[in-house]
Amino acid sequence: MLGKSNKGNVSEKSRKPKEFAKDKGLRFPKYIKKDFLLDKSNGLLDNDTLTIIYELSIVNESWNYQCRRMSIKEMIPRQRLSFDLGNVLDFHFFGLYRKS
Secondary structure, rough: OOOOOOOOOOOOOOOOOOOOOOOOOOOOOOOOOOHHHHHHHHHOOOOEEEEEEOOOOOOOEEEOOOOOOOOOOEEEEEEEHHHHHHHHHHHHOOEEEEEE
């Protein structure tokens, strides 16, 4: 996230699989500190509005990360991958999120 002065770049990247479930948060607990967000000098809140732009990448490989003893790779068929990507875009997981 960048403030008005293009400072305060805060981002979270992960190469590990992440599970995003409704009402369970984004699984990035250390994404941004509240004090940093509320500090007016950072310019992140414009008229009490926070704008978050995010990007989601879908890969065609998934891992069985719930069972730590076994690492089983599964391939997602390409036709399903494009269908899943369409569903992600329909459910607003990609794009601009504005919370006032």
